Amino acid sequence: MKQLRIFFIISCFVMAVYFLIFSFSGISIAKQTSLKDCISNCSQKQQICSNINADKRICEVEFKSCVDTCKSEKESPSSPQQESSSTMKPM
Helix, strand or coil: CHHHHHHHHHHHHHHHHHHHHHHCCHHHHHHHHHHHHHHHHHHHHHHHHHHHCCCHHHHHHHHHHHHHHHHHHHHCCCCHHHHHHCCCCCC
């Protein structure tokens, strides 16, 4: 009976550790891929802009500003105060 109780406690501990490790493992992956996703989103917007506008220079300027925004968001850690005070320019 005592061995069963020890086995149960160890099993619960192992399951809790397993849950914590695998439930929060995607957070670091999201931070690493967010810059790539942001830049690919900018390139998609550039292609759409190129299809709509005859002047390609406007699209290139918007693409550059979009990429610069992605890089600045990656470099600076986001906090609730920064998010509320920052203004985003729509494309």
